[in-house]
Amino acid sequence: MTQGTSGSRPGPYRAIICDLDGVVYRGGMACPGAVEGLTAARAAGIRVLYLTNNAGHRPEEVEERLRGLGLPVASGEVITSSMVAAAHVATLTPPREDAVTLAVGGPGVRLCLERAGVRTVSPADLSDGDGPPVWAVVQGYGAQLTVSDLNEAAYAIHDGALWVATNADSTLPTERGLAPGNGSMLAAVGHGTGRTPDLVVGKPERPAFQRCLEVLGLAPEEVLTIGDRLDTDIAGARAVGIPTALVLTGVHDRDDVEAAAPERCPDIIVDTIPDLGLVAGG
Numbered sequence: 001m002t003q004g005t006s007g008s009r010p011g012p013y014r015a016i017i018c019d020l021d022g023v024v025y026r027g028g029m030a031c032p033g034a035v036e037g038l039t040a041a042r043a044a045g046i047r048v049l050y051l052t053n054n055a056g057h058r059p060e061e062v063e064e065r066l067r068g069l070g071l072p073v074a075s076g077e078v079i080t081s082s083m084v085a086a087a088h089v090a091t092l093t094p095p096r097e098d099a100v101t102l103a104v105g106g107p108g109v110r111l112c113l114e115r116a117g118v119r120t121v122s123p124a125d126l127s128d129g130d131g132p133p134v135w136a137v138v139q140g141y142g143a144q145l146t147v148s149d150l151n152e153a154a155y156a157i158h159d160g161a162l163w164v165a166t167n168a169d170s171t172l173p174t175e176r177g178l179a180p181g182n183g184s185m186l187a188a189v190g191h192g193t194g195r196t197p198d199l200v201v202g203k204p205e206r207p208a209f210q211r212c213l214e215v216l217g218l219a220p221e222e223v224l225t226i227g228d229r230l231d232t233d234i235a236g237a238r239a240v241g242i243p244t245a246l247v248l249t250g251v252h253d254r255d256d257v258e259a260a261a262p263e264r265c266p267d268i269i270v271d272t273i274p275d276l277g278l279v280a281g282g
């Protein structure tokens with residue numbers, strides 16, 4: 001067993017579902033071994049999807065950030081929670097032909113809905129009170145989100161619209177500390193409407209991981225999830241039967257695993273991604 005590895009060496013796997021913050025980068029810096037490990041895995045034919053709860057940014061912005069670290073990333077290899085929400089809403093039939101979906105959050109929320117073929121409006125489109133009927137609300141994080149945006153979400157939800165949340169993270173780590181995340185914005189709308197979201201799609205919820213499996217066209221056991229958090233990456237992947245690796249470059253450490261409930265424990269713990277031994281001789 002490689003030094004710094006706990007558990008048996010995994011694989012062989014046909015694909016990796018990789019978390020970003022704490023696995024690929026931390027702040028502006030790449031995590032130790034991440035670029036080398038993921039580049040080698042990809043070169044060896046292991047497909048890599050990057051799964052993030054980030055909803056407000058466009059997928060291309062996330063891809064660009066990864067390329068900036070030196071990672072080879074093709075279009076479509078980043079899956080944001082807005083993409084998962086949009087793929088879900090696109091499978092549903094609106095109750096009437098003129099009904100629209102309200103996108104609340106950063107530009108990524110609306111963009112992903114439109115790309116999925118969903119008829120979408122923004123809160124500003126409804127502000128005169130004379131807009132088309134809203135049958136669904138997709139709510140994700142947006143740094144420029146306003147109270148007016150939350151108001152429009154609340155009006156539609158009051159009127160019975162389906163409420164889909166990209167993710168329910170209560171906090172958002174920033175350079176100055178923890179800021180309120182999308183879960184806190186959901187709580188504001190929930191407090192004002194007496195409702196909770198009908199569906200949350202982001203990690204640790206199942207739709208995020210199920211969407212990755214759909215995109216890959218693979219069975220859970222053919223894929224490895226790599227994450228740094230037991231409560232989101234590991235618990236979420238385990239819930240859909242995907243093998244899991246905890247990498248110790250982010251939030252949780254070996255003591256956290258010792259203290260965790262079994263359903264949050266990874267199959268393997270490694271210091272860095274190359275320690276996974278995914279690539280023969282690597």
Ligand SMILES: [Mg+2]
Pocket residue numbers: 019020021022023227228229250
């Ligand atoms: Mg993370």
